[in-house]
Amino acid sequence: MMGLRIQVFLLSVWFQFSVIAATTDPRDFGVLQSLRNGWQNTPPTWRSQDPCSNWDGIECVDSRVTSITLSSIGLTGQLSSDITALSELQILDLSYNTELTGTLPPSIGDLKKLTNLILIGCSFHGPIPDSIGSLPQLFYLSINLNKFSGPIPPSIGNLSRLFWLDLADNQLSGQIPVSDGTSSGLDMLVNTEHFHLGNNQLSGEIPDKLFNSDMALKHVLFENNSLTGMIPSSLGLAKKLEVIRFDRNSITGPVPRTLSNLTSIQQLFLSNNKLNGSIPSLAGMNFLSYLDTSNNSFNASEVPLWFSSLLSLTTLIMENTQLQGQVPSVLFSLPNLQTVVFKNNNLSGTLNISTSNSNQLQSIDLRNNSISDFPGSAGAGGINITLDANPICEVSGEVKAYCMKSQSNSSYSTPLNNCQRVSCGSGQISSPTCKCAYPYTGILNFRAPSFSDLENTTYYTTLEGSLTQSFQSHQLPVDSVSLSNPRKNLIEYLQLSLEIFPSGQDHFNWTGISSLGFALSNQTYKPPRGFEPYFFFANPYPNFAGDSTGSNKSTSIGIIIGAAVGGSVLLFLLLLAGVYAYRQKRKAERATDQNQNPFASWDPNKNNGSIPQVKGTRSFSFEELSKYSNKFSDDIGSGGYGKVYRGTLPTGEQIAIKRAQQGSMQGGLEFKTEIELLSRVHHKNVVRLLGFCFQQGEQMLIYDFVPNGSLKDNLSGKSGMRLDWTRRLKIALGAARGLAYLHELADPPIIHRDVKSTNILLDEQLNARVADFGLSKLLFDSEKSHVTTQVKGTLGYLDPEYYMTNQLTEKSDVYSFGVMMLELITARSPIERGKNIVREMKMAINKEKDLYSLSELIDPNIGLGTTLKGFEQFVDLAMKCVEESGADRPTMSEVVKKIENILELAGLNPNAESATTSATYEEASKGNFHHPYSNEAFVYSGSFVSPKIEPH
Ligand SMILES: *[C@@H]1O[C@H](CO)[C@@H](O)[C@H](O)[C@H]1NC(C)=O
Ligand SMILES: *[C@@H]1O[C@H](CO)[C@@H](O)[C@H](O)[C@H]1NC(C)=O
Ligand SMILES: *[C@@H]1O[C@H](CO)[C@@H](O)[C@H](O)[C@H]1NC(C)=O
Numbered sequence: 001m002m003g004l005r006i007q008v009f010l011l012s013v014w015f016q017f018s019v020i021a022a023t024t025d026p027r028d029f030g031v032l033q034s035l036r037n038g039w040q041n042t043p044p045t046w047r048s049q050d051p052c053s054n055w056d057g058i059e060c061v062d063s064r065v066t067s068i069t070l071s072s073i074g075l076t077g078q079l080s081s082d083i084t085a086l087s088e089l090q091i092l093d094l095s096y097n098t099e100l101t102g103t104l105p106p107s108i109g110d111l112k113k114l115t116n117l118i119l120i121g122c123s124f125h126g127p128i129p130d131s132i133g134s135l136p137q138l139f140y141l142s143i144n145l146n147k148f149s150g151p152i153p154p155s156i157g158n159l160s161r162l163f164w165l166d167l168a169d170n171q172l173s174g175q176i177p178v179s180d181g182t183s184s185g186l187d188m189l190v191n192t193e194h195f196h197l198g199n200n201q202l203s204g205e206i207p208d209k210l211f212n213s214d215m216a217l218k219h220v221l222f223e224n225n226s227l228t229g230m231i232p233s234s235l236g237l238a239k240k241l242e243v244i245r246f247d248r249n250s251i252t253g254p255v256p257r258t259l260s261n262l263t264s265i266q267q268l269f270l271s272n273n274k275l276n277g278s279i280p281s282l283a284g285m286n287f288l289s290y291l292d293t294s295n296n297s298f299n300a301s302e303v304p305l306w307f308s309s310l311l312s313l314t315t316l317i318m319e320n321t322q323l324q325g326q327v328p329s330v331l332f333s334l335p336n337l338q339t340v341v342f343k344n345n346n347l348s349g350t351l352n353i354s355t356s357n358s359n360q361l362q363s364i365d366l367r368n369n370s371i372s373d374f375p376g377s378a379g380a381g382g383i384n385i386t387l388d389a390n391p392i393c394e395v396s397g398e399v400k401a402y403c404m405k406s407q408s409n410s411s412y413s414t415p416l417n418n419c420q421r422v423s424c425g426s427g428q429i430s431s432p433t434c435k436c437a438y439p440y441t442g443i444l445n446f447r448a449p450s451f452s453d454l455e456n457t458t459y460y461t462t463l464e465g466s467l468t469q470s471f472q473s474h475q476l477p478v479d480s481v482s483l484s485n486p487r488k489n490l491i492e493y494l495q496l497s498l499e500i501f502p503s504g505q506d507h508f509n510w511t512g513i514s515s516l517g518f519a520l521s522n523q524t525y526k527p528p529r530g531f532e533p534y535f536f537f538a539n540p541y542p543n544f545a546g547d548s549t550g551s552n553k554s555t556s557i558g559i560i561i562g563a564a565v566g567g568s569v570l571l572f573l574l575l576l577a578g579v580y581a582y583r584q585k586r587k588a589e590r591a592t593d594q595n596q597n598p599f600a601s602w603d604p605n606k607n608n609g610s611i612p613q614v615k616g617t618r619s620f621s622f623e624e625l626s627k628y629s630n631k632f633s634d635d636i637g638s639g640g641y642g643k644v645y646r647g648t649l650p651t652g653e654q655i656a657i658k659r660a661q662q663g664s665m666q667g668g669l670e671f672k673t674e675i676e677l678l679s680r681v682h683h684k685n686v687v688r689l690l691g692f693c694f695q696q697g698e699q700m701l702i703y704d705f706v707p708n709g710s711l712k713d714n715l716s717g718k719s720g721m722r723l724d725w726t727r728r729l730k731i732a733l734g735a736a737r738g739l740a741y742l743h744e745l746a747d748p749p750i751i752h753r754d755v756k757s758t759n760i761l762l763d764e765q766l767n768a769r770v771a772d773f774g775l776s777k778l779l780f781d782s783e784k785s786h787v788t789t790q791v792k793g794t795l796g797y798l799d800p801e802y803y804m805t806n807q808l809t810e811k812s813d814v815y816s817f818g819v820m821m822l823e824l825i826t827a828r829s830p831i832e833r834g835k836n837i838v839r840e841m842k843m844a845i846n847k848e849k850d851l852y853s854l855s856e857l858i859d860p861n862i863g864l865g866t867t868l869k870g871f872e873q874f875v876d877l878a879m880k881c882v883e884e885s886g887a888d889r890p891t892m893s894e895v896v897k898k899i900e901n902i903l904e905l906a907g908l909n910p911n912a913e914s915a916t917t918s919a920t921y922e923e924a925s926k927g928n929f930h931h932p933y934s935n936e937a938f939v940y941s942g943s944f945v946s947p948k949i950e951p952h
């Protein structure tokens with residue numbers, strides 16, 4: 001009986017082989033095996049015998065592999081140089097596999113048929129090989145969002161068919177190569193419409209040779225590099241240009257007159273350079289919609305009148321551009337104008353916007369000018385006008401709305417399509433059509449949007465329509481898409497969170513994900529006018545997270561199959577039959593396993609190899625946490641990453657649960673790395689990680705609950721606690737010690753990157769505890785999108801040097817810490833009413849005078865009137881920390897020493913415990929409390945008569 005079965009089976013295997021031999025060319029099969037061996041998390045179909053007939057992501061023509069598209073499936077490992085033997089390969093897309101690393105093999109130049117090379121958002125590093133210039137068919141090259149370094153190979157100039165060149169968001173350095181007698185350069189790329197080189201470290205001048213009149217160039221994006229020299233006048237030859245981003249470099253000199261020859265320009269970014277001379281005339285740029293010339297050194301001038309002829313203009317940003325005189329009212333008659341930003345100039349006289357007769361105008365920011373009159377302000381109802389820090393706002397009396405800093409909050413999210421939202425379980429999300437499913441998610445980044453009114457939902461509905469329509473017309477299994485949370489990042493990219501929902505079933509299969517990823521990575525999807533250019537950065541699809549079902553284990557079988565194809569010896573077949581039967585059985589077992597819980601994504605208890613090495617932290621299940629937090633009912637904070645909930649362990653211990661939301665999740669491996677890192681951090685001034693949860697599509701981190709809230713809340717008086725001078729010194733010391741530990745003693749060292757008063761928590765004794773470090777990847781500005789922005793942090797606290805150079809060092813934390821010290825003194829936000837606290841302080845300090853003449857700026861709750869011992873030293877230290885150049889700032893441990901000295905100067909013991917328990921703290925208000933280290937503490941001002949200690 002048994003014997004017969006095996007024979008029948010064997011026959012069928014034999015039969016399969018005949019088919020295989022006819023389908024995939026054995027050479028290509030060998031290469032694919034080698035690729036598979038180098039990767040984890042390949043699709044399950046990659047265990048079967050015939051790549052050309054059923055491997056996900058592989059396409060063949062005449063038995064030869066022509067296309068490999070495997071985006072966003074959590075591939076890890078390296079790209080084997082064997083790939084270069086796939087001599088018929090045309091398309092290679094491995095985008096959004098953030099753990100795919102290693103270098104790009106120099107033999108890549110052997111792929112003579114390659115048309116599309118797409119490696120967006122992986123972790124490739126090292127130089128871009130010179131041989132990339134020997135791909136004669138290459139049409140589309142996108143290797144942005146990696147860690148490539150070194151120069152741009154001049155050989156790229158040989159890619160005569162190239163249409164799209166995207167090298168942005170890497171660490172490329174050196175000059176932009178142009179051809180000379182002996183070598184090639186980018187000037188030869190006459191058919192290329194896109195030069196996307198932003199967010200690198202390119203230096204030197206923009207070569208005059210780069211531009212010529214034969215070019216098809218439409219988008220030239222050089223933003224956020226270190227380019228110097230002048231804008232070459234040859235730029236005016238590239239007549240087809242539509243978008244120019246030269247902002248955030250060190251470009252000097254006057255803008256060449258030839259710029260005005262570029263009459264197709266739609267978006268022009270020249271901000272944050274060192275341009276001088278007069279503001280260039282752009283009359284004739286009839287399609288210009290977005291202009292930003294901020295922060296340059298142009299000659300002082302009036303607002304030029306030629307603006308009023310630019311009928312397409314939506315956005316005019318000329319911050320700190322030495323504008324003077326009256327704002328011409330004719331400007332506001334532009335029919336499409338949405339936003340005017342003229343802040344930090346010397347504009348004076350009367351503001352007259354009565355000429356505005358469109359409903360498009362949304363915001364006018366004239367902060368910090370000399371406007372003295374604003375007649376007709378009553379009629380400006382729908383427009384957000386900010387005249388803060390102008391003479392008109394300095395008259396006393398009732399504070400006018402236009403004197404306050406307004407923040408536009410665009411909180412769009414796709415509305416439901418005439419249906420009732422359903423509540424979904426375990427990682428599923430309700431789609432706009434009210435179905436529960438696992439969406440494919442990520443962030444759309446628009447690098448130069450033509451508009452600035454983020455509150456006008458028309459833009460988003462148009463985008464949704466075009467996305468859905470495009471996916472469906474390309475036969476992708478998409479039911480609906482949802483957009484949410486429009487925002488601008490630090491370099492003015494418009495970012496939108498995108499969720500794509502599957503049709504027919506509740507999840508995408510492997511092919512579905514790879515094809516969707518490709519539609520976006522290859523720019524097959526074309527956005528509507530005004531949204532170009534864009535790039536997408538996908539999250540790994542949770543369906544596959546940690547599916548480590550043995551792509552490696554299948555290796556040996558692969559080899560056997562390979563050999564069998566060649567030799568077809570019966571012995572091999574016998575062996576094969578056995579292995580095959582065994583695997584079929586295992587597969588069946590696995591299938592039942594998975595059916596019970598098809599989305600039991602990475603369960604650390606099951607995956608032996610991948611249990612995080614976590615000393616002192618534990619893995620919580622979703623159910624446990626749901627119970628401890630009363631179904632996540634008590635949320636105590638939120639941010640881009642998601643929300644923080646309070647909970648109580650069965651032991652009574654209070655916990656804070658940080659729960660990442662869809663769209664801000666990281667890959668399983670990254671999450672694991674993060675936990676391993678955080679679990680090694682132990683210091684009394686640093687918040688302790690208790691555990692984590694990685695189940696049911698959730699990523700959560702569990703911390704000690706720190707009861708007295710953040711320093712920010714306490715400074716603002718929100719918590720009902722008064723922080724006197726000595727307490728502030730103690731808090732500064734605690735926070736400094738926590739940071740010094742992270743910088744100098746933690747292994748590996750950790751740069752916090754987001755030091756600010758909301759990230760310093762206070763415990764019962766008012767000891768400072770540093771929170772939220774290392775979580776870069778859990779935040780919306782995740783590692784990868786941090787590469788997009790290059791810079792992560794919070795405005796006002798952000799180290800200007802880091803911002804300019806993208807070089808992150810410990811000294812960036814020192815800067816932020818210095819800003820926080822100033823906050824401790826003033827209780828002001830670092831940017832308040834358009835004023836930067838660092839600059840304000842610098843201007844106000846007079847070292848000749850008592851308290852450096854800062855009493856106007858000092859927070860009255862500090863206990864003014866008492867002696868603030870060590871105050872001047874504290875200010876000196878703070879100003880040292882906010883020095884422009886990192887090299888001039890002290891290290892955190894030097895800061896610790898200095899603050900200890902200041903405490904001693906104030907007669908306090910820097911090593912005493914901070915305050916008291918909350919119980920004794922309450923007693924204090926009854927008057928029988930004796931402060932351990934000060935006789936000037938605890939003078940409650942009226943509003944704090946009964947301090948309420950309310951953990952929140
Ligand atoms: C381009 O600009 C230059 C200088 O402004 C001018 O002399 C030239 O005629 C312009 N060329 C064209 C084709 O408009
Ligand atoms: C929103 O934008 C659309 C397209 O630009 C425009 O037609 C419409 O008038 C705008 N709506 C408002 C309220 O500004
Ligand atoms: C002005 O800003 C406020 C927020 O400060 C916002 O609620 C309001 O919608 C804005 N108004 C307009 C017309 O954009």
Ligand SMILES: *[C@@H]1O[C@H](CO)[C@@H](O)[C@H](O)[C@H]1NC(C)=O
Nearest residue numbers: 477503504508509510511512
């Ligand atoms: C994957 O999904 C697509 C579209 O939903 C479907 O056509 C295809 O057959 C599926 N593939 C597999 C292997 O199930």
Ligand SMILES: *[C@@H]1O[C@H](CO)[C@@H](O)[C@H](O)[C@H]1NC(C)=O
Nearest residue numbers: 091116140519522523524525
């Ligand atoms: C890739 O995108 C281009 C447009 O950018 C399109 O013409 C081409 O067909 C796409 N390739 C595939 C294989 O879909």
